[in-house]
Amino acid sequence: MIEVEHLSKIYGSTPAITDVTFNVEPGEILGLLGPNGAGKTTTMRILAGYLPATNGNARIAGYDVHENSLAVRQKIGYLPETPPLYPEMTVEGFLHFVAQIKGIPAGDRHQKVTAAIERCNLQDKQRVIIRKLSKGYRQRVGIAQAIVHDPPAIILDEPTVGLDPRQIIEVRNLIKSLAGTHTIILSTHILPEVSMTCSRVAIINRGKVVATNTPDNLMTQLTGGSGYEVEIEGEAALAKQVLQNIAGVSLVESIPTAGGHQAQANRAYLRVISQPGKEPGKDIATTLVRAGFGLHELRRVNATLEDVFLQLTTEEKNLEAVTQGETA
Numbered sequence: 001m002i003e004v005e006h007l008s009k010i011y012g013s014t015p016a017i018t019d020v021t022f023n024v025e026p027g028e029i030l031g032l033l034g035p036n037g038a039g040k041t042t043t044m045r046i047l048a049g050y051l052p053a054t055n056g057n058a059r060i061a062g063y064d065v066h067e068n069s070l071a072v073r074q075k076i077g078y079l080p081e082t083p084p085l086y087p088e089m090t091v092e093g094f095l096h097f098v099a100q101i102k103g104i105p106a107g108d109r110h111q112k113v114t115a116a117i118e119r120c121n122l123q124d125k126q127r128v129i130i131r132k133l134s135k136g137y138r139q140r141v142g143i144a145q146a147i148v149h150d151p152p153a154i155i156l157d158e159p160t161v162g163l164d165p166r167q168i169i170e171v172r173n174l175i176k177s178l179a180g181t182h183t184i185i186l187s188t189h190i191l192p193e194v195s196m197t198c199s200r201v202a203i204i205n206r207g208k209v210v211a212t213n214t215p216d217n218l219m220t221q222l223t224g225g226s227g228y229e230v231e232i233e234g235e236a237a238l239a240k241q242v243l244q245n246i247a248g249v250s251l252v253e254s255i256p257t258a259g260g261h262q263a264q265a266n267r268a269y270l271r272v273i274s275q276p277g278k279e280p281g282k283d284i285a286t287t288l289v290r291a292g293f294g295l296h297e298l299r300r301v302n303a304t305l306e307d308v309f310l311q312l313t314t315e316e317k318n319l320e321a322v323t324q325g326e327t328a
């Protein structure tokens, strides 16, 4: 449904995205996950037909986003980072206006607006002026304006940013309810968002897609699904240096405590992520003891998506290995 091939965008001399390639299958929710400045908004604006790419191409429902941008706009609903709302209009009035500019015939508008209001659970607010709505409700109006013409594809730029925890859950549930009948791309820099909402994730860092897979497969593919938690007596920074040099170790990071125990003075707690298929547990124990650290605990733990993300976005050396293992 959404095909992105070798897309690049250069602003002046700054490359914002480089050779971005991914696909989104019909009915899927793909999360575009990356830190600030990674190139998520740039990618989404190109897909929405608001920004020309410097190189590469993208198609939505078979239409090239650049050559057929009008047809593409009929096929997508787009929610930019700041929803384009008219604060002095009522919810209903605004959605009628959007339906009109999106070319919905007058006879169909009422039905389409009512359907979008119901879908986004805005029935109680339809006659309220947008200015008076909470941020969570405004975001729902933003999503309602994106789906009012019932497009097959929806592009949502950071849809839960700035919402409180309850509003985040509501908006996530709304997005999930749209999957299946719609193909969705959402961008986020929040990790739990992708595991909770998305069926697949494309991790983007410094303008490049460094991995694409399901959240579960990414963890298995990149970490072998395993890591270790270590509790030692000694300097965390020194222990990190020692551990980082062990064959089969890909990432070492400090953690507040291990195994849910109370953190103790003079102790350091570390998480060690192994390379796919490697089990460096024995070497971790021997190396730490030989280096004079008091080893209190070494436990195998399952890696989290956060580990994968850190691994991908903090360590240049891992990018090569990951791209080779990429399945998309």
Ligand SMILES: Nc1ncnc2c1ncn2[C@@H]1O[C@H](COP(=O)(O)OP(=O)(O)OP(=O)(O)O)[C@@H](O)[C@H]1O
Residues within 6 Å of the ligand: 011, 014, 015, 016, 017, 034, 035, 036, 037, 038, 039, 040, 041, 042, 043, 189
């Ligand atoms: N109009 C512009 N002119 C010049 N550089 C830009 C422009 N827009 C974005 N950039 C740069 O391109 C890179 C990617 O920006 P982009 O907004 O796409 O990232 P993002 O992942 O959406 O980040 P955020 O989550 O902070 O919005 C950044 O380095 C940014 O500074």
